[in-house]
Amino acid sequence: MQKRLKLYIKFVRWFTQEKFSTLNIRPRKVCQVVAPKQPAILQVLPALNSGGVERGTCEIAKTIVDRSWQSYVASTGGGLVNELEKSGTRHVRISTLKSHVLVFYSAWQLYKIIKQCNIDLVHARSRLPAWACYWASKWAKVPMVTTFHGAYGCQNHFKYFYNSVMVKGERVIAPSQFIVDHIKKTYKVPCSKIDLIYRGVDLEQFYPSAVSTHTIKLIRKKWQVQQGEMVFLLPGRFTAIKGHEILLRALAAFKDKNWKLILMGSWYGKEKYFEYIKKVIVDLDLESHVLIEPAQGAVQEAYAAADIVVCPSIKPESFGRTIAEAGAMAKPVITTNIGGGAEIVVSNETGWLVQPNSVDDLRKALGQAFKLEPERLGEIGKAAEERIRKKFTLTAMQSKTIKLYESVLKV
Template sequence: MIETENSQRGNPPTVLQVLPGLVTGGVERGTVDMADALVQAGWRALVASSGGPMVRELERAGATHITLPLDSKNPFRMRTNARELARLIQEYGVHIVHARSRAPAWSAYWATRRTGTPFVTSFHAPYKITGPVKRWYNSVMTRGDRVIAISNFIGRHIAENYKIDPNLMRVIPRGVDLDRFDPELVSAERMIQLSEAWRLEDGVPVVMLPGRLTRWKGQAVLIQAMAELRDVPALAVLVGSDQGRVAYREELEATVEKLELKSSVRFAGECRDMPAAYMLSDVVVSASTEPEGFGRVSVEAQALGRPVVGSNHGGVAETVLPGQTGWLVPADDPKALAAALRQALALAGEERAAWAARAMEHVRQNYSKQLMCARTIAIYQELLEERAGMT
């Protein structure tokens, strides 16, 4: 447990996190993990969002959720949200406001300037800059009293594209819950149940690509790579929902049909037991054609001892150790991906076990949830101490 001087005096600091919603995703997972860590540390955790399925998990952790339409990008609604957040800051005696997405960040920024409350932002993605207006809109994520970049890649993106005092920026990678992504805790029953649902055949290696079905996640690249591996017995499993992108899913299915890969590619849909899914895999692929801010898939897979083949850009290029825990290949290059998969699928016995051990240790040392939360709470404490020194 991380304890602070304030919590020991019985006067717990209060942190308000703001984000669009709590449906699913890395930003949402980080918010819930952070709220849980704050409660465990003796702080008070508030989260404001438009709501979603993860609210229940948040409240089980002991945090308080306040429903506001923070998913709206309507300028008038954003101003109204700012007034509501200012009211909440005063009502709950909030000490720190932490914004994790642009539209709610603007509302939080205006509210904290009005109330004089320290403001933290987490910069999660290399937001596209299509002109001065978009640059200005994105810039709210650099207006925090502290700005958290979720990878060195994002840190460089911020420094190259926005005016920011480098002393205010901190790089804190996302963290994986090692109590959940632990191979010792994934039961055989869970793996059997999922294997049956996916209709997996015994003895056929599984190449898994987790991620919602959207073009930049690279499902088409993996399908094309499988066409280069017809001599290798393997099944590519695409794990993730199309989230309404029916046309893209149909395009992928048509590609599978055209390349005569129906026996080598399977669409598994959404999966609610990702630790078991990783454990069923022989190799995990992160084939994003655009750079990701962090790349949670590669870290989760390594936490469970699975070799990873990832695109050599963005945050993924930082989390995979080439030749030790996985392979990095040029983005959108099916032949290069196929060559790396061929090597990964050839790992066996003691060599595979050595790769697994290195991958798990790599994640434990650098990408645990506990480390992420401790580093973030240290930033909160730093701001509280600065504020105390000003009074």
């Protein structure tokens, strides 16, 4: 078996033309001897582009560095690598982490990193890399933890087996009670192995006065918002599960009222759906009410310029970072009563919860919002902000994750 594995690795090396030296690990600069009681943590994910998983990885990496521990991240690379390295984390590029065929080669590369860099704990954040982490941690005899980032579908036995790697670690992090329940029900994992750690909002970036009044006026002017118009914002990529069509059909009942809807997000790779949504806008005669904006870096400005944020997802999501960020900006949120997002909003107190895929239910919530005076909307927004500050902060997420690491490592 060992001989076959060596032949397989030899073939993969020839096929990919990737030697261990190309992993950008330089013993003098990266793989320094870890001081006593200073654990080395390796987080592994497919890539470091934009997204909730990637952002969470960077946030935890910074916490590890701030604690004077050794922080490593392995991925295929991406736009967040520079930010990660500036914070003091060592990034290791493994080009095969997205390849199912080369999963054992990825595991071998991770094993080498674990041994050369004296890694104490591996944190897997996605299913395919988790398989590589599983084998590498077994070979190196170091513990592995995972973060269960989504309610992965189990349509057949193969999918169930493929997903099950996310519960093979010593501990499993769930970003919401919804995911905790999903893990227990689907994979029969005991509660003692699951840690509920809500994803958190960075309150240094998201707070009511983060954007100046002058900037808000400029944005609303750019959006062509008229005096007295209520501004709804639906932030998120253009994909059917985000519920764009449901919201448009619900708002079509209020053509006689003063409102503007901002659909903000990327449609890259979803051009067909994007064109369909534009057709729905025309068919419903909503061109004067709806504005489409591409995704932007400073999403705080969009939250600040909106009156209400709407997230009418038709499928449950593991958390709901957008919902939490909007709440931190003191904005009422209308969202569906499914998934992790439903744990963030308290209906009729910090926003409204509606049934998924229901135009009628969403229309009722919008009707209630239209009836409210600005002062009352402000009170709901303030309540939303207070709830985020109590339960969904970045500092809480970071602190609980470090405590979990310490528990596993017994330090």
